[in-house]
Amino acid sequence: MKNSDDKGDSDNESKSGDAVENVVIIGSGPAGYTAAIYAARANMKPLLFEGVSAGIPGGQLMTTSEVENFPGFAAGITGPELMAQMRAQAKRWGAQIVTDDVTHVDLSEGPPFTLRAAEQDDEIQSYSVIVATGASAKRLGIETEESFWSRGVSACAICDGTAPIFRDRVLAVVGGGDSGCEEAVYLTKYASHVHLLVRSDKLRASKALQDRVLAHPAVSVHFSVSVVEFKGDSGVRVPSRQRRRVRSNISSMSSSESESEDAAADDEQQQFSNAAKSNASPLAAVRLVNSKTGTFEEIACSGVFYAIGHTPNTSLFRDSPLELDDAGYVKVKQGTVETSVRGVFAAGDVQDRDWRQAVTAAGTGCMAALSAERFLSENGYGVEYHQQNVLGEGDEKARESSGSGDGGGVEDEAPRVSDTKENFDAEKTSHRGSFALRKLYHESHRPIVVKYISKSCGPCRQLGPILSAVVREYDGKIHYVEIDIEEDADIAESAGVSGTPTVQVFLNKGMIESKSGVLMKSKLRTMMNTAVSRANKEALETADV
Incomplete structure (x- = not known):
């Protein structure tokens, strides 16, 4: 050279x-x-x-x-x-x-x-x-897979396993190698129980991981089984045992900044939930076939995670x-x-x-x-x-610089401290937490770009600086809110978030778009251009009335 x-x-x-x-x-x-x-x-x-x-x-x-x-x-x-x-x-x-x-x-x-x-x-x-x-990551390729992908079926336990829709639920992991065993143990931090579904008659993981899985009280290992179908349930996502907590959380963050009746709080929650609602019913069960006996069985579960190579x-x-x-x-x-x-x-x-x-x-x-x-x-x-x-x-x-994406030298601009009644400023572009989201959702006419993250999510670290760099281009035209799905689990569940990172765009209490994963700048700009153009059009129509 x-x-x-x-x-x-x-x-x-x-x-x-x-x-x-x-x-x-x-x-x-x-x-x-x-x-x-x-x-x-x-x-x-x-x-x-x-x-x-x-x-x-x-x-x-x-x-x-x-x-x-x-x-x-x-x-x-x-x-x-x-x-x-x-x-x-x-x-x-x-x-x-x-x-x-x-x-x-x-x-x-x-x-x-x-x-x-x-x-x-x-x-x-x-x-x-x-x-x-x-x-x-490979997929199984079964008929019902696409219908439930990112709506209960995932290939990333660390990205999606912390989502509120999986918290305290029964989950399943497909795979018997190191990844499958690692994910099964990892998910026990959030799930009530984990089923490990293994196609062969033995685990392929390292001996240390095998011992850990087989001895874990919250993991059941099923050998010689294959997934043949995913089944849905059109029931309500929020179980009754969580309802009081949801009401309390919403009431304390009411846009009127005063105490609300439970019915009013439920109505606010329903508005946000309807705006972000997914068309697909949540996963309810997985159907298995035993390769040795040919018999079928169903296991009730709310999420399935792949670790199959x-x-x-x-x-x-x-x-x-x-x-x-x-x-x-x-x-x-x-x-x-x-x-x-x-x-x-x-x-x-x-x-x-x-x-x-x-x-x-x-x-x-x-x-x-x-x-x-x-x-x-x-x-x-x-x-x-x-x-x-x-x-x-x-x-x-x-x-x-550790972990930053292509932000052109821009760090993730989402504030590190959540907005409160005392420090909230509606003129600012970047915000953090459910208080800011609720205030802006009810009161702002700017598009609201919401990024859902979790602390353990690697892709979230990559998306942060990329999104921040694009947000700077729209300073004063949009609001940018970061929501940690573990800190604000109720908000994430109402929004139908089943994994991180997820970016949703709202305008005037309606959701315009929702995308998951690490997104390139061009895609993010397209999302924001669409939202800003729509906001300008609606503002003109309102002014003409």
């Missing part, structure tokens, strides 16, 4: 004169972030696209509750916290991280290779590419020269991370059919970065970018 201080160097330009990246990393997670750390430390100034549509920025560990086997963390660490630290470390060394999807890769010619991303105006060219796109995210490369195996994994040369295309390397679960561990993914991420560095040096490609101001290990800025 040439020195970045060299003058008149045209070798690091494309045919069109645009700069060529040394290495583009497609995907994040332990493989992508580790590749970024090593590439950045090698002065390669890597450009990493975290990905949104094919998975979660940060990878599968963003949906993992406790990671107990990653070296260096004697007491364990949550998946989101581990990914936040890796991401911050990569940024500390100068990696360029963008929360965006790579939508096209041309590997037919090159290097340099040509890439396009969803929210980038220009094509990107790079002398080398590291594929770290990981894998996505993953499919490699390689659809981007199906029509490219990059060789895939019969299951869709990227083929690599034995003992290396080299692919069938010169200058393209693969790391993590996208090329690992056997081990699929965070530590092995990180190892292959390291291999990919070092291989890319060697490739550039041996072929005289690229430019070396010398480190200017590497932050100290305890620097506050490095810690602050």
Whole structure:
């Protein structure tokens, strides 16, 4: 690689004169972030696209509750916290991280290779590419699955398990591996009981996890069973034993700031509930078949969580020269991370059919970065970018960048302290908590953008700065309210929130739109543009009357 201080160097330009990246990393997670750390430390100034549509920025560990086997963390660490630290470390060394999807890769010619991303105006060219796109959770594919997806059926216990609709209910987990056992134990913190549904006649999890599950009093393990149907119930979501608590909560936050009768409080709750109401009936039961006896049984439950494996995210490369195996994994040369295309390397679960561990993914991420560095040096490609101001290990800025998404340097602007009667300001754009939401819901004519989060939700950390960056563009035109579904469980349940993160947009006591998961800026802007345009139109119509 040439020195970045060299003058008149045209070798690091494309045919069109645009700069060529040394290495583009497609995907994040332990493989992508580790590749970024090593590439950045090698002065390669890597450009990493975290990905949104094919998975979660940060990878599968963003949906993992406790990671107990990653070296260096004697007491364990949550998946989101581990990914936040890796991401911050990569940024500390100068990696360029963008929360965006790579939508096209041309590997037919090159290097340099040509890439396009969803929210980038220009094509990107790079002398080398590291594929770290990981894998996505599999679904069962049964007939009734789609009807209940995100309405009782989920592939992420850590994202959705804290939702009030699952609190103190009977839940089920499908899967007998490490993930299935981890999720079953995790859900016992919220559920009254958890059924673990295992297709084979034994658990495949580590011995430690097997012992934990089999000894847990709130977990029942069912062997040799498969799910054949989900069944709904059109009954009321809020059980009578919670009704008094709901009334009390609503009365204390009445928009009139005075005590209300129970009937009036119920009416307020019903208004909000109707505005956010889902058309689907809640999940009531799961129907199983026993593979040994052929008999059927039904288990009453309010939620089912999948932990049945993953499919490699390689659809981007199906029509490219990059060789895939019969299951869709990227083929690599034995003992290396080299692919069938010169200058393209693969790391993590996208090329690992056997081990699929965070530590092995990180190892292959390291291999990919070092291989890319060697490739550039041996072929005289690229430019070396010398480190200017590497932050100290305890620097506050490095810690602050931990876990942030593509907010353009913007931190999550939702206030850390909930609004109260004393500090509420209706002129402000950003708010937090049920008091603010209730006041704005009843009194504001601006669109209200509500973000529902939970403390244990990794994807929520990714969405926060992205949404905050977009909210700044609409300052004074909308209200932005953050609701923690554990702190304000009644509000979340009334809104029909079955997982986090969820973004809902309200206008004049009606819900315009509801979306779940990490959303790209373009989608968020579309939601807000629609709401603001509608608010302006309704204001004009009101003025004409």
